[in-house]
Amino acid sequence: MKLAVVFVIGAIGCQDNLDAKLDLAALDRPYFDCKVQPVLTKSCGALACHGDPLRFFHLFSRNRNRLDPDPMQLNALMTTAERDHNFAAALAVIDADNTDKSEILLKPLAEAAGGWYHEGAELYKGGDVFTAKDDPDYQVLTDWIGGATEVPTCMEPGSGLP
Amino acid sequence: MRLQLAIVVALTATAHADPEGDTATVVARTSGYLDNDDTAISTSTIAVKAKPKDEIVVSARYTADAVSSASVDVITAATERWTELRSEVAGGVAWVDSSMQLSADYIYSHENDWDSHTIGLGGSRDFLNHNLTLGLGAGYVTNAVGRRDDMTFSEKLNAVSGSVRAVWPASKDDLLQVSYDIARATGYQASPYRHAFARGPAGALIAFPEQNPELRTRHAVTLRWNHHLLDDTALRSHLRAYVDDWGIASVTTGTELVYGLDDFELSGNVRVYAQRHARFYQDVYDEPRVYMTADRELSSFQDVFAGVRAAWVPLDDKLSIDLSFTGFYFRFPEFSRLPSRLGATAGLGLVWAL
Numbered sequence: 001m002k003l004a005v006v007f008v009i010g011a012i013g014c015q016d017n018l019d020a021k022l023d024l025a026a027l028d029r030p031y032f033d034c035k036v037q038p039v040l041t042k043s044c045g046a047l048a049c050h051g052d053p054l055r056f057f058h059l060f061s062r063n064r065n066r067l068d069p070d071p072m073q074l075n076a077l078m079t080t081a082e083r084d085h086n087f088a089a090a091l092a093v094i095d096a097d098n099t100d101k102s103e104i105l106l107k108p109l110a111e112a113a114g115g116w117y118h119e120g121a122e123l124y125k126g127g128d129v130f131t132a133k134d135d136p137d138y139q140v141l142t143d144w145i146g147g148a149t150e151v152p153t154c155m156e157p158g159s160g161l162p
Numbered sequence: 163m164r165l166q167l168a169i170v171v172a173l174t175a176t177a178h179a180d181p182e183g184d185t186a187t188v189v190a191r192t193s194g195y196l197d198n199d200d201t202a203i204s205t206s207t208i209a210v211k212a213k214p215k216d217e218i219v220v221s222a223r224y225t226a227d228a229v230s231s232a233s234v235d236v237i238t239a240a241t242e243r244w245t246e247l248r249s250e251v252a253g254g255v256a257w258v259d260s261s262m263q264l265s266a267d268y269i270y271s272h273e274n275d276w277d278s279h280t281i282g283l284g285g286s287r288d289f290l291n292h293n294l295t296l297g298l299g300a301g302y303v304t305n306a307v308g309r310r311d312d313m314t315f316s317e318k319l320n321a322v323s324g325s326v327r328a329v330w331p332a333s334k335d336d337l338l339q340v341s342y343d344i345a346r347a348t349g350y351q352a353s354p355y356r357h358a359f360a361r362g363p364a365g366a367l368i369a370f371p372e373q374n375p376e377l378r379t380r381h382a383v384t385l386r387w388n389h390h391l392l393d394d395t396a397l398r399s400h401l402r403a404y405v406d407d408w409g410i411a412s413v414t415t416g417t418e419l420v421y422g423l424d425d426f427e428l429s430g431n432v433r434v435y436a437q438r439h440a441r442f443y444q445d446v447y448d449e450p451r452v453y454m455t456a457d458r459e460l461s462s463f464q465d466v467f468a469g470v471r472a473a474w475v476p477l478d479d480k481l482s483i484d485l486s487f488t489g490f491y492f493r494f495p496e497f498s499r500l501p502s503r504l505g506a507t508a509g510l511g512l513v514w515a516l
Contacts, residue, residue, distance in 0.1 A: 014409045015375055018442040022370075022450035056357035056369030067364055081364035088362045092370045092450065103371060106314070117311035 025096040027144060032087050034154035036144050037078075039137045040086060043108065043129045049120055057093055057103075059086050099145045109138065186212040186516040193486075197505030200232040200243070217259050223252040234500045235356055235456070244310075248273045254282075261288040275308040275354075286327075297341075299325040309354040317350030339386040347378045358454035360447035367446065370454050375442075380406040394422030409441030410460065416467075427473040431488075436464045445496050461496040482513040 045051045045061035052058060053065060060067055060082035063075050067082050093103040108129035109115025121128035130138040188210050195203040209223035227250075232243035254267035262285070269280040286297035301323040309315035327341035357369035384402040391397055399417040404410070416433030440460040442453040469488030475481065485508075492503040 013407055014441055015377065015407050018375065018409065018440075018453055020452040022452050022454075024450060053366070056359075058366070058369070060364075060366075067366065085362045085364035085366050085368070088368050092360075092368045111311070111313075114314065116314060117309065 028149040031150035191511040193509035219256040225250040277306040295329040297327045319349035321347040335390040337388040343382045358456040412437040433467045458497040465492040
């Protein structure tokens with residue numbers, strides 16, 4: 001049976017490159033750890049939002065969602081594994097070919113400012129994460145996606161890094 | 163969801179012989195759908211078919227779906243339960259004589275985030291003293307895909323389709339039909355709400371916006387067999403094989419036993435389906451891929467539908483009132499967020515021949 005299926009599909013023809021690897025945006029890791037991570041912790045990582053492991057773009061942050069489920073570790077310093085995860089999660093919602101259209105930029109931006117619909121804007125009746133593109137935290141995201149870099153010794157306040 | 167609803171609608175509208183009026187036929191149907199993926203749908207249809215001249219048949223239909231869902235797709239999109247109304251209007255005209263039929267149909271459907279226009283053309287002709295019917299069909303559908311409350315998102319999905327079929331009586335008790343269908347879709351074929359998952363560096367899941375290929379060509383061959391068993395008893399069976407260039411292959415088979423008793427018609431049906439996954443489908447991707455989907459209908463899965471229907475046809479076949487119930491079970495062994503789905507539909511229909 002399996003042979004017959006393979007034969008028929010072969011005769012019809014499958015498209016090429018269906019399992020091609022995705023090239024992610026090559027963005028600066030020190031800038032992310034130093035500047036972007038605090039923005040994500042503050043604005044996205046609440047347990048009812050993207051601190052919920054059931055949601056897409058779920059993030060780890062102190063006192064919220066942690067890789068180690070031990071409640072005694074809730075406020076421990078962010079681990080390298082957690083930072084690796086957050087960095088990968090952020091790259092996953094960046095359109096490497098069209099960075100201006102990246103989900104990480106448009107989802108938290110108010111619709112009036114050109115953003116997408118965001119359930120989080122309605123959840124607490126507080127409006128969207130960023131009401132305008134000139135929000136300093138929003139600028140951190142755009143700068144990072146635009147190619148900004150940071151020295152590896154740059155340290156997020158309170159992070160214990162490097 | 164869209165595909166599976168179509169299957170449910172097709173199954174609940176079983177292939178029974180509704181009354182047909184000399185000048186017009188009015189059909190009203192309502193049905194309810196409920197599954198254990200927190201989705202409920204109420205569907206209502208009103209349809210009219212009229213014969214303004216002997217050889218002309220015109221038809222019109224309106225269908226409304228009221229949908230409420232908090233399915234696993236909705237929850238992983240960081241969204242709460244949503245409700246919406248979907249509407250569809252259809253119109254058609256056919257020219258029918260004793261050995262030939264030509265038809266043209268148009269369908270417009272509207273949802274909060276989806277607009278669709280469909281044009282269908284068909285024709286068939288009898289040969290060999292009505293012992294062979296050959297038919298051809300063609301269709302074109304253009305869809306505007308949006309995203310709820312997001313005016314910045316706008317995509318297109320278009321498809322062309324064609325079909326050929328042959329119908330012939332194999333014996334005085336057997337009618338056979340074989341058909342081939344081909345369809346080619348181009349454009350946005352993912353969901354703007356869904357995210358696919360890959361295993362991240364810390365072992366936790368990383369979500370990527372769903373991305374499917376923009377081309378898809380489908381092929382299907384279907385064999386139908388209607389067999390007359392006893393007085394007013396018939397068996398209607400079908401077998402369908404499907405492949406596409408995304409690597410999906412599937413087989414569908416089903417049968418319906420129809421039993422007539424005076425003014426009543428009773429039937430029972432069962433249908434089973436098995437599918438092999440699209441080549442780019444993974445439940446959790448081993449690494450980021452260009453094409454990543456979280457659509458369980460692109461995974462390998464199996465389903466079974468079983469239903470019963472009872473119709474009362476009084477007034478010399480001028481009126482039909484029918485009740486139907488169909489239960490279904492889906493098994494998604496490659497979709498860990500919803501390994502199975504159980505549900506049912508129940509329907510009430512009224513057909514009035516004038």
